Amino acid sequence: MSHLSEIIENHKNLDDLFAIIKHYGVSAEFVTDALVQRFEQIQKDEDGEDKNTEEESAYCAEIIDSLSQYYARL
Template sequence: MSHLTEIIDNHNNLDGVFSIVKHYGVSAEFVTDALVQRFEQIQKNDEESEGSTEEEKVYCEEILNTLNQYYARL
């Protein structure tokens, strides 16, 4: 599977997930908090195992910062 196909499939899958979330009225606060918790867990596990690359660490930090800023606005 090509990288482009993976990107398109992932976007379609996310659209499907968000349709379900919206249908059941799950709040943005809940989704954001769940994502923050999961990314913090990933970050912690990566620090303990030291198996992640610098790029993965930067990505995780960036998305956590963005999600935390968004959560503060809700």
């Protein structure tokens, strides 16, 4: 599968996922907090077998920062 196809498929899958989340009325606060916790766990797990690259660690830090700012606005 090409990179472009992967991007398009991922966006479609996210749209489908968020349709389910919206249907059940899951709050933005819950989703944001769950994502922050998961990305923080990924950063902590870098000492395990699958070490994160600097790029992955920076990516996680950037997402955590953005989600934390968003959460503070809610």
